Amino acid sequence: MKKYALITGASGGIGQVVALKLASLGYNLYLHYNQNERSIKELMEKIEPFGGEYISIQANLEESEGYKKICPHIFSLDEIIHCSGNTHYGLLVDLKPEEMESLMRVHVMNPLMITKELLPKLIKKRSGNVIFISSIWGQTGAACEVAYSTAKGAQISFVKALSKEVALNGVRVNAIAPGAVETPMMGQFSEEDIQLLQFDIPMGRLGLPDEIANGVKFLLSNESSYITGQILSINGGWYT
Numbered sequence: 001m002k003k004y005a006l007i008t009g010a011s012g013g014i015g016q017v018v019a020l021k022l023a024s025l026g027y028n029l030y031l032h033y034n035q036n037e038r039s040i041k042e043l044m045e046k047i048e049p050f051g052g053e054y055i056s057i058q059a060n061l062e063e064s065e066g067y068k069k070i071c072p073h074i075f076s077l078d079e080i081i082h083c084s085g086n087t088h089y090g091l092l093v094d095l096k097p098e099e100m101e102s103l104m105r106v107h108v109m110n111p112l113m114i115t116k117e118l119l120p121k122l123i124k125k126r127s128g129n130v131i132f133i134s135s136i137w138g139q140t141g142a143a144c145e146v147a148y149s150t151a152k153g154a155q156i157s158f159v160k161a162l163s164k165e166v167a168l169n170g171v172r173v174n175a176i177a178p179g180a181v182e183t184p185m186m187g188q189f190s191e192e193d194i195q196l197l198q199f200d201i202p203m204g205r206l207g208l209p210d211e212i213a214n215g216v217k218f219l220l221s222n223e224s225s226y227i228t229g230q231i232l233s234i235n236g237g238w239y240t
Contacts, residue, residue, distance in 0.1 A: 002052075004028045004076045005220075008061070008114065009084030011036035013183025014133055016043050017209035018081060018216050023047035023054070025217065030077075032057045032070055032084070062086075062102045067113040077121040079220055082111045082132045082155075087185065092146040100147050107151035112158060119166065126170035129220050132159055133212065134175040136235050152177075156231055163229030172228040176215045179235025181207040202237035 005022050009015040011033035019029055020043075029047070031054060033040045040056045047054060059069035061084050086106055088099050115130055122128030137145055138152025156175055163173035180186065180197055186206070189197070198205055215234050218224055233239065 002026070002028055003078040004030065004053075005079035005081060006030040006032065006070075006074055006077060006114075006118070007081045007083055008032040008070070008111065009082070009133075010043065010056075011039040012083055012085070013185065014178070014181065014209050014212050015083035017213045018083060018133075019043055020047060021210070021213040021217055022079075022081075022220075023050040023052055026050070026052065027079075028053040028076075030055050030057055030070075030074055032059060034058065034060050034062075034084075061106045061110040064105060064109070066105065067110045067117065070114055071117040074118055074121070077118055078125070078128050080115060080118060080122075080128075080130045081216060082114075082130075084111070085133070087145065087148045089144055089188070091144060095147055103147050103151045104154075107148075108154045108158070111155070115162070119171070122171045123166065123169045128171050130159075130162070130171065130173045131216055131219055132156075132175040133216075134159075134177045134231065136177050136179045136233070136239050139177050139231065139233070140239050159231070160229050167228055172219075172224075174219050174224075174228060174230050174232065176212060176219070176232045176234055178212050179207055179233075179238040181209060181212060183209060200238065201235070205236065207234060207236060 005027045007019050010019050010031035057073050059066045132155045134155045135152040137149040138156045141149040159173050159175045215232050
């Protein structure tokens with residue numbers, strides 16, 4: 001039986017690789033993006049040879065009701081993978097209210113509402129997964145990324161709470177907390193900054209998007225059938 005997965009933020013560095021991984025496993029995909037339509041078109045070309053059904057959905061999750069532009073397009077569904085995200089660097093005292101609101105809408109409010117609206121499809125099947133790509137900063141916090149850390153921490157709390165609510169319905173809810181990963185988001189750091197960062201990571205390097213996608217693959221598989229409400233840390237030993 002064919003399976004369907006929704007990937008939010010499928011145009012991003014991690015979202016694209018997750019989509020490629022799931023397409024290679026035979027999944028049909030709903031691919032959400034906001035502004036990067038070119039990236040989604042290139043992604044669709046890459047996964048076309050796998051022969052699945054792939055539907056792109058545009059929605060701005062910085063808007064308070066962005067979820068309403070996604071949910072009506074979802075029909076059959078087995079998995080929800082939340083990869084959407086943005087960040088904010090700077091001191092908390094310099095944070096503008098609209099910047100905080102944007103972070104919370106993208107990372108918390110819209111993912112929560114997407115999950116709420118689509119969860120009955122999983123419960124009806126008595127199977128399925130919800131996976132959040134959270135962050136190491138949601139676990140331990142980061143100076144100059146206080147708002148981002150707060151939003152990612154909220155995702156982790158949501159995962160732990162919802163997992164208990166739907167466990168008897170056959171739905172598993174987990175998160176992955178990556179450390180520093182080689183994605184375009186790292187482009188705002190200088191080469192020197194990245195070298196210093198790698199020095200702090202016990203494994204001495206940044207993570208790869210494919211390593212995060214492998215975590216998603218594991219959490220969707222039967223090999224993790226007794227795992228729910230957990231945070232899988234993929235960070236090279238940076239935070240344990």
